[in-house]
Structures are given as C-alpha cells and as structure tokens.
Amino acid sequence: MSYNTYITCASWEERFLQSIYDDYDKYKFDKIILFYFQEDRFFSLSSSNIEKIEAFAKKNHIKIEKVALTFNDQIKIYSEAERMLSTLGKSNHYLNIATMPRHLIYICLDLLTTHKYTFEVLYYIPDSYGNEIAKNPDIPQLLIKHSGIFEADKETLLVVSAGLDKERIFQLYYYFEPYKTIILEEKQNYSEIKKEERLDFQKSLSEIHNLDFFEIDSFTENNIFNFMEKELTSNIEEYNTLLCAIGPKIASLEFFKFNKLHPNTGIVYALSQDYSKNYSVGIDKKHIFSRTSSFFS
Numbered sequence: 001m002s003y004n005t006y007i008t009c010a011s012w013e014e015r016f017l018q019s020i021y022d023d024y025d026k027y028k029f030d031k032i033i034l035f036y037f038q039e040d041r042f043f044s045l046s047s048s049n050i051e052k053i054e055a056f057a058k059k060n061h062i063k064i065e066k067v068a069l070t071f072n073d074q075i076k077i078y079s080e081a082e083r084m085l086s087t088l089g090k091s092n093h094y095l096n097i098a099t100m101p102r103h104l105i106y107i108c109l110d111l112l113t114t115h116k117y118t119f120e121v122l123y124y125i126p127d128s129y130g131n132e133i134a135k136n137p138d139i140p141q142l143l144i145k146h147s148g149i150f151e152a153d154k155e156t157l158l159v160v161s162a163g164l165d166k167e168r169i170f171q172l173y174y175y176f177e178p179y180k181t182i183i184l185e186e187k188q189n190y191s192e193i194k195k196e197e198r199l200d201f202q203k204s205l206s207e208i209h210n211l212d213f214f215e216i217d218s219f220t221e222n223n224i225f226n227f228m229e230k231e232l233t234s235n236i237e238e239y240n241t242l243l244c245a246i247g248p249k250i251a252s253l254e255f256f257k258f259n260k261l262h263p264n265t266g267i268v269y270a271l272s273q274d275y276s277k278n279y280s281v282g283i284d285k286k287h288i289f290s291r292t293s294s295f296f297s
Contacts, residue, residue, distance in 0.1 A: 003031035010036035011099030012045035015283035031063040085111040093119040103269040123289040127282030136273040137171040148266025155179030157239035161251040187215040224254035244268040
C-alpha cells in the first residue's frame with residue numbers, strides 16, 4: 001500500500017506540534033514517519049510531544065512509525081532513514097524541516113531526490129525566538145555522500161549562511177582554516193533583529209582572515225542558489241569549497257541544490273552540544289515556506 005507520508009522530527013518546540021496539526025488539515029496525509037533522537041538530553045524534552053502526536057495519529061487513524069536515531073552517528077541516521085524512505089511509493093510526500101537538525105534534513109533530501117519521489121518541503125518559523133540559543137558548538141562534520149572532492153594543493157573556501165551564531169562560525173573557521181570565508185547574512189528580519197545587533201555581529205568576526213559579507217534573503221526561492229552560481233562557480237576549480245548553513249534552515253535546501261549540481265563542493269553541518277528548551281515560542285502562521293521536488297531538479 002502506498003501512503004501520503006509526512007516526515008518530521010520530534011521536538012519540544014511548540015511549532016513542532018502546531019505545524020503537524022495545521023498540515024494535516026491541509027494535506028490529509030495518512031502516514032507519519034517520526035524521527036526522534038534517543039539521547040536523554042533530547043528525549044527528556046520531546047517525549048511529551050511525541051505522546052501527543054501518537055494520540056493525534058490514533059484519533060485520526062493515521063499510521064505512525066517512530067524511528068530512534070543517535071544524534072552524532074550519521075551512518076546509522078542514513079541507514080535508518082534509507083530503511084524508512086526507500087519504499088515510499090508514488091504518492092505525495094511531505095518533509096517538515098522546521099525542527100529537524102540539518103544533517104537529517106540533508107539525508108532525507110538525498111534519499112527523496114535519489115528515488116525521484118514527488119514531495120514538498122515545509123518550513124515554519126516561530127512567533128519569536130527566546131534569549132537562549134544553542135551553545136557549545138561541536139566538531140563540524142562533512143556530510144555523508146556529499147563531502148566533495150578535496151585536493152591538497154588547493155586552498156579552502158568556506159561559505160556560510162548565518163543568523164547571529166558567531167560561536168559556530170568561529171568553530172568552522174578554526175577547524176577548517178579556510179583561505180577565504182564568505183558569510184551570507186540573512187536579510188529578512190522575521191525575528192526582529194536590530195540593526196545594532198547585526199553591526200555587532202559583523203564586528204565580532206573581524207579577526208577572521210579574508211572575510212566577505214553579503215546580505216541575502218534566503219527565504220526567497222533560488223536566491224542563495226543563484227548567488228552561488230554567479231559568485232562561486234568560477235572559484236570551484238580554484239578552491240576546495242565548503243558549504244555550511246547555520247542560518248534559517250530553508251537555506252539548507254539551496255546549499256543541497258548547489259551541491260547536487262557541483263558535487264566537488266562539500267556540505268558541512270555544524271552541530272551544537274547544548275540546545276535550549278526556550279529556543280523558540282509559538283508558530284508564525286503568516287510566513288509558511290515550501291519547496292516542491294521540482295526545485296531540486
């Protein structure tokens with residue numbers, strides 16, 4: 001049997017629950033694949049919402065499959081995702097990335113596009129962000145199957161789409177030691193970031209060698225992709241190019257698309273060791289973003 005499948009990742013954020021409720025009203029999917037991370041630092045916060053989604057699925061006669069993952073084991077993540085996504089069939093499928101870590105987003109995109117499914121990616125921002133963000137950046141990782149080609153005689157170019165998370169940018173910079181760094185700073189101001197905060201952010205990165213800033217609206221389809229096609233394509237043969245999205249998750253889709261066209265570039269994901277329970281509040285229903293499977297073609 002082929003299901004209209006909804007793919008999501010468990011979270012303690014309010015937008016996790018509300019986006020599923022709203023999407024069911026719109027799409028009437030009949031199966032949920034619910035990824036969740038089994039480490040206590042995640043599961044202890046998200047278990048209550050998992051129970052609510054299970055009750056919601058039972059009430060609405062939706063088949064649900066829960067898939068336990070280990071946060072820092074991308075080989076197991078890929079294996080489990082492949083097991084779940086390799087036989088979805090020809091129905092319509094939906095990937096909600098709002099509360100999904102970027103390495104899982106990329107792995108899902110890899111499988112969905114490889115199997116040439118018809119799918120839609122959905123992204124929701126919260127009403128507001130809390131004062132606490134993710135802290136203690138972990139060692140950056142190259143993405144399985146999308147790590148690019150690296151030549152010893154070439155310098156490294158690092159391209160980062162960023163909000164205001166300078167800790168992870170420094171972690172990337174000191175780990176990869178790029179010759180040149182490009183920061184794509186988010187232009188849209190959905191989170192009401194003040195101009196002074198943006199200037200302070202830029203000043204705080206002044207110690208990074210050979211750094212260029214570009215303002216960009218990552219919420220508009222193909223903005224980042226077109227920018228990189230124009231500004232980076234000529235550099236791809238000159239540098240070992242690394243791509244890392246740590247701003248709005250919608251930017252991950254643009255980086256994935258660019259990497260598919262230029263597989264010698266490498267996708268990097270920069271995780272944090274500590275995540276805040278108060279990271280976000282509510283869900284912004286005025287700004288809902290989506291990309292169809294044709295976007296990646």
